[in-house]
Amino acid sequence: MTAEIIDGKAFAARLRGEVAEQVAVLKRDHGITPGLAVVLVGEDPASQVYVRNKHKQTLEAGMESFEHRLPAETPEAELLDLVGRLNADPAVHGILVQLPLPDHIDAEKVIAAIDPDKDVDGFHVSNVGRLATGQAALVPCTPLGCLMLLRDRLGSLSGREAVVIGRSNIVGKPMAQLLLRDSATVTIAHSRTRDIEAVVRRAEIVIAAVGRPRMVTGDWLRPGATVIDVGINRIEDPEAGKTRLVGDCDFESCAAVAGAITPVPGGVGPMTIACLLANTLTATCRAAG
Ligand code: GUN
Numbered sequence: 177m178t179a180e181i182i183d184g185k186a187f188a189a190r191l192r193g194e195v196a197e198q199v200a201v202l203k204r205d206h207g208i209t210p211g212l213a214v215v216l217v218g219e220d221p222a223s224q225v226y227v228r229n230k231h232k233q234t235l236e237a238g239m240e241s242f243e244h245r246l247p248a249e250t251p252e253a254e255l256l257d258l259v260g261r262l263n264a265d266p267a268v269h270g271i272l273v274q275l276p277l278p279d280h281i282d283a284e285k286v287i288a289a290i291d292p293d294k295d296v297d298g299f300h301v302s303n304v305g306r307l308a309t310g311q312a313a314l315v316p317c318t319p320l321g322c323l324m325l326l327r328d329r330l331g332s333l334s335g336r337e338a339v340v341i342g343r344s345n346i347v348g349k350p351m352a353q354l355l356l357r358d359s360a361t362v363t364i365a366h367s368r369t370r371d372i373e374a375v376v377r378r379a380e381i382v383i384a385a386v387g388r389p390r391m392v393t394g395d396w397l398r399p400g401a402t403v404i405d406v407g408i409n410r411i412e413d414p415e416a417g418k419t420r421l422v423g424d425c426d427f428e429s430c431a432a433v434a435g436a437i438t439p440v441p442g443g444v445g446p447m448t449i450a451c452l453l454a455n456t457l458t459a460t461c462r463a464a465g
Pocket of ligand 1: 272273274276297317
């Protein structure tokens with residue numbers, strides 16, 4: 177079997193287009209322009225790339241983008257003060273503090289300071305609890321993007337066997353909650369799971385979110401499974417004499433067994449910012465009542 181490639185890049189472009197259309201309607205009919213504030217502390221190169229892309233795509237969607245770049249040595253109190261001001265600013269509908277934060281800043285404390293109704297990352301415990309209890313929540317962007325790709329490919333997820341590999345707060349745990357909300361049968365596998373290959377082999381849906389390059393190989397998969405690869409790992413490529421990006425799945429061997437698979441890059445990655453824009457629109461609409 178050769179898997180169908182799930183084109184996350186094209187799906188994300190469509191989603192951004194839909195968000196832009198709704199932003200235009202909101203402006204025309206209600207005079208409201210959604211505003212997204214992104215806070216970057218320090219100079220982590222990967223974070224700088226993300227923040228630049230977010231800024232560009234926010235503007236392209238017709239939204240306002242407020243960028244706050246702070247030096248790495250910014251005191252925690254100063255960052256908390258900025259979050260407080262963004263919470264109070266009516267032009268700001270969504271707030272994202274880019275992670276990781278420098279070591280001297282307590283990320284949990286910063287996330288807790290964000291107004292849950294502006295928490296477009298969905299990391300605040302109020303949103304985590306709302307998602308877990310089936311209330312209207314802002315949902316973390318990467319798992320939300322994975323869910324959209326799965327629904328698009330499979331239709332109803334009800335009763336399907338899903339295995340999430342990885343138990344992070346940002347991807348694994350919310351992914352499991354979203355699948356459960358769609359009535360899938362959900363297992364979370366992780367570094368302590370016994371015979372992880374056998375657990376993954378049961379799954380019609382596999383979500384790999386561990387951050388270990390090419391960990392999942394084709395022999396782990398049930399034939400025809402739908403595989404969503406969240407991993408973005410930079411590895412040395414001695415043949416090409418440079419580095420390249422690979423996922424948590426070994427693409428060639430997995431694509432030979434799976435029914436469908438997301439590539440890296442061009443799979444889940446572009447969905448994250450598109451879902452961030454969708455969350456900002458959701459937060460704006462909820463704020464407007
Ligand atoms: N760093 C890497 N991914 C993310 C994300 O989705 N949100 C935030 N805030 N920081 C990140």
